[in-house]
Amino acid sequence: MPSNPAEPTPAANPADKPRRRMLLEVITAFISFVIVAVPSTLGGLFFLDPILRKRKAGASGATEGEILKKDEAGFIRLDVSRDAVPEDGTPLSVTVRDDIIDAWNLFRDVPVGSVWLRRVGDGPPLAFSSVCPHLGCSVDYHRAENEFFCPCHTSSFDLDGKKTNKIPPRGMDSLEVSTRTNGKEDPNGLEIWVKYQNFQKATSEKIVT
Amino acid sequence: MNALITWLDSRTGFKAILHEALYERVCGGARWRYVWGSTLVFTFVLQMITGFMLWSAYSPSTRTAWESVYYIQHEMYLGDIIRGLHHYAAQAMVVLMAIHLVQVIIDGAYKAPREMNFWLGLVLMMIVLGLSLTGYLLPWDQKGYYATQVTTNIMSVTPGVGPEVQVLAQGGTDYGHLTLTRFFAMHAGILPTLLVGFLALHIYVFRRHGLTVHNVNHAPETTFWPDQVLKDAIACLAVLAVVLLLAIFRGAEMSAPADPAVKFDAARPEWYFLFLFQFLRFHAVESLGLTFGAIVVPGIIMGIISLMPITANVLGKFGHNFNRAFIWLLALGIAGLTGLAFYNDANDKGHQAALTEARRDGERAIELASGPDKIPVEGAVTLLRNDPFTQGPRLFEKNCSGCHRYNGHNGRGTLVTDAGKVITTEPLVVSPPVIAPPTAADLGSFGNRDWMTAIVMDYSNHFAWMKNAEWFKAAQEKSAAGESVDYINPGSSEMADWTSGNLDSLKSPENADNVKALVEFLASEAGHSGTAYDSALVEKGRDLAINGSWAGALMDTSCAGCHDTIGQDFPTQPDDSSAGSYPTLAKYGSAAWLKDFIRHPGAARHYGLKNQMVVYSPQKLSGTDLDLLVRWMTHDYPESTVHEYENQLETLKAALAASAGEAKDAAETPSDAGSGNAAATKPE
Numbered sequence: 001m002p003s004n005p006a007e008p009t010p011a012a013n014p015a016d017k018p019r020r021r022m023l024l025e026v027i028t029a030f031i032s033f034v035i036v037a038v039p040s041t042l043g044g045l046f047f048l049d050p051i052l053r054k055r056k057a058g059a060s061g062a063t064e065g066e067i068l069k070k071d072e073a074g075f076i077r078l079d080v081s082r083d084a085v086p087e088d089g090t091p092l093s094v095t096v097r098d099d100i101i102d103a104w105n106l107f108r109d110v111p112v113g114s115v116w117l118r119r120v121g122d123g124p125p126l127a128f129s130s131v132c133p134h135l136g137c138s139v140d141y142h143r144a145e146n147e148f149f150c151p152c153h154t155s156s157f158d159l160d161g162k163k164t165n166k167i168p169p170r171g172m173d174s175l176e177v178s179t180r181t182n183g184k185e186d187p188n189g190l191e192i193w194v195k196y197q198n199f200q201k202a203t204s205e206k207i208v209t
Numbered sequence: 210m211n212a213l214i215t216w217l218d219s220r221t222g223f224k225a226i227l228h229e230a231l232y233e234r235v236c237g238g239a240r241w242r243y244v245w246g247s248t249l250v251f252t253f254v255l256q257m258i259t260g261f262m263l264w265s266a267y268s269p270s271t272r273t274a275w276e277s278v279y280y281i282q283h284e285m286y287l288g289d290i291i292r293g294l295h296h297y298a299a300q301a302m303v304v305l306m307a308i309h310l311v312q313v314i315i316d317g318a319y320k321a322p323r324e325m326n327f328w329l330g331l332v333l334m335m336i337v338l339g340l341s342l343t344g345y346l347l348p349w350d351q352k353g354y355y356a357t358q359v360t361t362n363i364m365s366v367t368p369g370v371g372p373e374v375q376v377l378a379q380g381g382t383d384y385g386h387l388t389l390t391r392f393f394a395m396h397a398g399i400l401p402t403l404l405v406g407f408l409a410l411h412i413y414v415f416r417r418h419g420l421t422v423h424n425v426n427h428a429p430e431t432t433f434w435p436d437q438v439l440k441d442a443i444a445c446l447a448v449l450a451v452v453l454l455l456a457i458f459r460g461a462e463m464s465a466p467a468d469p470a471v472k473f474d475a476a477r478p479e480w481y482f483l484f485l486f487q488f489l490r491f492h493a494v495e496s497l498g499l500t501f502g503a504i505v506v507p508g509i510i511m512g513i514i515s516l517m518p519i520t521a522n523v524l525g526k527f528g529h530n531f532n533r534a535f536i537w538l539l540a541l542g543i544a545g546l547t548g549l550a551f552y553n554d555a556n557d558k559g560h561q562a563a564l565t566e567a568r569r570d571g572e573r574a575i576e577l578a579s580g581p582d583k584i585p586v587e588g589a590v591t592l593l594r595n596d597p598f599t600q601g602p603r604l605f606e607k608n609c610s611g612c613h614r615y616n617g618h619n620g621r622g623t624l625v626t627d628a629g630k631v632i633t634t635e636p637l638v639v640s641p642p643v644i645a646p647p648t649a650a651d652l653g654s655f656g657n658r659d660w661m662t663a664i665v666m667d668y669s670n671h672f673a674w675m676k677n678a679e680w681f682k683a684a685q686e687k688s689a690a691g692e693s694v695d696y697i698n699p700g701s702s703e704m705a706d707w708t709s710g711n712l713d714s715l716k717s718p719e720n721a722d723n724v725k726a727l728v729e730f731l732a733s734e735a736g737h738s739g740t741a742y743d744s745a746l747v748e749k750g751r752d753l754a755i756n757g758s759w760a761g762a763l764m765d766t767s768c769a770g771c772h773d774t775i776g777q778d779f780p781t782q783p784d785d786s787s788a789g790s791y792p793t794l795a796k797y798g799s800a801a802w803l804k805d806f807i808r809h810p811g812a813a814r815h816y817g818l819k820n821q822m823v824v825y826s827p828q829k830l831s832g833t834d835l836d837l838l839v840r841w842m843t844h845d846y847p848e849s850t851v852h853e854y855e856n857q858l859e860t861l862k863a864a865l866a867a868s869a870g871e872a873k874d875a876a877e878t879p880s881d882a883g884s885g886n887a888a889a890t891k892p893e
Contacts, residue, residue: 021435028435031442035449039255039294042287043262049286104276104284106583 068183069109070098075178075193080117082179082190085125091116091141091148091159093130096196115175115194116141116148118159124179124187127194128161128172136201139172148172169204173197231434235420238428239436242316243420245309247441248448250412252302253404255449256340259295264397267347269389272588274349275466279578279589282463293456299341301452303481306334307540314517314536317529318421324518326414329407331515336404343396345479349389351567354467355476358384363503384469465570466589474563477554484546487553510539562623565854572851573599580847598849601841604834608825609652612678615854616653617861622854624861644864648678649822651858655842656735656798661728666715668708672699680821697819703771703791711763719760726750727768734776735798738845751776768794774814779805792816800843804835 045052069077078094085092098112116128116139128148132139137152147164148157156164161172175196181189200207218224235243266285268277281288310330313319319327346357365375380387431437465471478486485507488494494502513520513535520528554560570593577592578584585591593599605613605620619625626642650672654660663671675681675697684696699705708715715724730750733742752758754775757767768775772794779796793814796802805812807830811820825835840846 024439025435028439028442031446032438035251035442035445036254038449038453039258042290042294043258046262046285046287046291047265049266049288053284053286101583104273104280104578104584105586106581107586 075195078192078194080192082192085117085119087119089118089120091118124177125192127175127177129175133170133173133201134168169202170206173199173206233433235431235433235437236422237425238431239440241440242423243437244441244444245305245312248444249305249309251445252298252305252448255298256295259291262291263295269393270386271349271389274347274389275589276584278348279575283575283579289460290456293461294452296461297452297455299344301448302337303341306337311536311540315533316421316423319518320521323418326411327518329411329414333407333411336400340396340400341479343392346392347396348463349467350464351467351473352464355473356478366500367504368500463571464567465574465593468590475567483550484543487546487550566621569851570599573849576849576851597837597840597846600837604838608830612649614647614651617857618854624857643868646677646865647674649674656737658728658732661731665724665727666708669699669705675699695819714762717761720763723753723759727753730754734796737843800839803839803842807835
């Protein structure tokens with residue numbers, strides 16, 4: 001600030017009534033603090049909404065007449081039949097569709113991610129999230145090396161999802177799978193249901209987010 | 210600590226700045242009259258804090274603006290408080306600014322050497338008004354949309370550059386996504402930056418010349434800190450308390466999502482611009498053109514205010530007195546015009562009805578947005594467009610209320626009036642509008658138990674409104690003249706004769722349960738949503754309707770005796786060849802029946818040749834609209850807690866009886882038409 005020609009001089013002698021002045025200063029400072037603190041605190045709490053607010057329950061499953069595609073445990077029915085997964089154990093990438101609540105919108109049956117499916121023996125296929133446990137890029141399948149590979153930071157995994165170099169903190173995230181017929185658990189069922197979840201990245205443990 | 214402060218001071222010199230800022234001299238002592246500038250700075254800080262927070266959740270586009278504001282207001286943590294604070298602090302800022310301006314003028318603080326500061330203040334005032342204006346549109350609700358339309362249209366009459374200015378402000382020739390992004394950039398970016406810059410200059414120049422002391426001998430000289438700061442802080446605290454209380458107990462309103470296709474009769478600018486609105490409405494002003502009222506006059510006023518320092522300089526004492534008188538008169542004029550605007554609106558029934566409807570739409574939009582399906586991606590505007598509860602009343606008013614009423618009103622809560630008759634043309638004298646008598650059934654209870662009860666027990670009376678119709682009077686005249694006329698006569702027809710002839714038996718205790726069962730059956734055939742029916746009673750009623758298992762004198766009668774399709778499904782492909790000469794009661798009152806009836810009231814399965822109702826072909830009433838109307842009338846929509854329009858049947862009857870008494874035509878008016886039951890019940 002440029003200099004003021006009228007150099008200020010404290011006119012009232014502070015020594016006159018030091019106690020009264022002290023009290024006055026404390027009160028003034030306090031009120032000044034309050035008028036700034038109240039709106040700042042309210043604003044701060046508002047900004048913390050994503051942490052402070054309890055989310056309302058999501059939308060109820062299928063609307064009338066629709067085939068149920070998600071059960072209460074969170075298993076989602078994939079659009080491929082078990083037959084379509086290659087018998088020789090080659091991984092197959094499948095898109096997962098679900099309802100998404102995005103703030104004020106509800107998007108019905110939209111792609112939410114993809115999983116790698118692999119047939120191993122006669123049991124239900126293995127399913128891995130295609131999200132890299134390192135920092136969240138997409139894991140690809142390299143046919144030539146016959147391995148899973150993430151192009152961002154060169155994480156690599158074998159076909160069972162185990163990490164094969166030191167870059168990723170853990171193996172690929174396997175997902176729970178169940179085979180069903182008309183939504184009912186059935187070891188020979190052709191429907192593939194996957195519990196699609198997201199996990200925290202860059203941790204050695206698998207933590208659901 | 211001290212060492213740190215010393216180090217910091219040696220590098221920044223902050224102590225001197227702080228000293229200069231805090232120990233400004235205040236001649237004549239600290240006074241309450243000096244607080245207004247500080248309260249304005251405080252309010253601006255409040256707007257910055259709440260504004261940044263709102264910014265973190267606001268999304269400017271025509272499909273997300275209302276939606277994100279809804280989300281802030283109704284879902285986010287403390288969102289209603291933050292938005293309420295921003296909303297009311299904006300208004301407080303305008304009020305404080307007016308006080309500040311008036312005080313500067315009456316105290317002569319605008320005079321030399323403080324001219325520059327005065328002009329800087331006027332610039333700040335324009336910026337604040339710009340912030341109000343741009344902010345009003347951002348929620349993209351009906352209120353803001355239509356009020357801002359008016360403003361940008363006023364811009365367009367600016368001589369020379371109007372249309373270009375308007376297109377620039379809107380980001381195109383019409384309102385759209387870019388209008389919001391541009392208004393938002395102005396509101397949150399450009400204008401606040403300018404405000405900060407000009408405010409810094411304003412305060413700098415203010416400090417250069419010091420306070421304009423009102424009375425040097427008021428008290429001993431003191432310093433800004435802490436004496437004046439305390440008074441300022443208390444004043445700011447009061448401002449904060451007021452806006453916080455308003456935010457908590459009143460909240461910021463949100464009307465329905467902006468819809469250019471929906472008329473908004475409740476449009477008004479924010480209250481502090483009402484004076485201008487009222488001024489523009491005067492016929493004398495209107496006749497001089499919009500440019501005169503909205504641009505020339507405010508321009509002249511601003512010009513006079515801007516020239517005040519020069520006026521005072523040139524004309525001396527007289528100039529100052531002129532300025533003081535001018536600002537007082539202006540304040541008085543603004544207060545008077547604002548009061549007049551409020552008074553006019555409070556006494557304008559049309560405006561009040563529009564406000565009621567605006568509130569109803571707003572609440573309904575919020576109710577639907579809070580539902581499990583959230584807001585469609587096409588935007589919240591489709592919530593109301595596809596909502597029978599919202600569209601039904603409008604469609605009813607437009608298409609049906611010429612003859613029918615809904616609980617006495619036109620569907621939208623207003624009694625139907627005939628336009629006043631022109632008594633003389635030179636000068637134009639028009640009689641006051643009179644309540645129009647309905648000429649067809651009141652459909653407020655259509656298809657529910659009251660309606661069915663009225664048909665079984667009180668047929669003549671229930672349909673007596675028809676006797677007001679011209680066709681009825683004409684038919685009666687012809688009939689009186691001996692001609693043979695085939696017409697619907699609620700007073701005398703087979704159905705009317707059945708109810709009146711059997712009334713004693715219908716009302717006798719032995720048939721009390723039977724009537725109840727028949728009504729339950731008929732209502733269940735209509736099957737309106739949201740009503741549960743007693744299945745045992747329904748079956749008993751079905752038996753009565755088809756087989757006529759009545760007691761007493763009614764023993765031999767059954768509905769099916771005439772209405773042979775009763776109890777059957779309403780045909781989707783109606784085959785008229787099998788229709789009898791009586792109206793079909795197959796699923797009478799149901800959505801399927803009602804749709805068919807509205808499209809083909811004159812079909813043999815309905816009223817046949819006796820029909821007087823207008824045929825609503827798809828050209829007259831689209832399939833979508835028919836669907837919405839029928840769904841509303843059969844209560845097929847997500848349940849609502851929003852206030853329904855009041856039942857005005859009794860008001861209507863009283864008004865008609867009064868005008869009938871005047872016209873000495875009481876015999877012709879069915880002053881007691883409609884069944885008592887139906888009148889007293891609101892729709893479920």
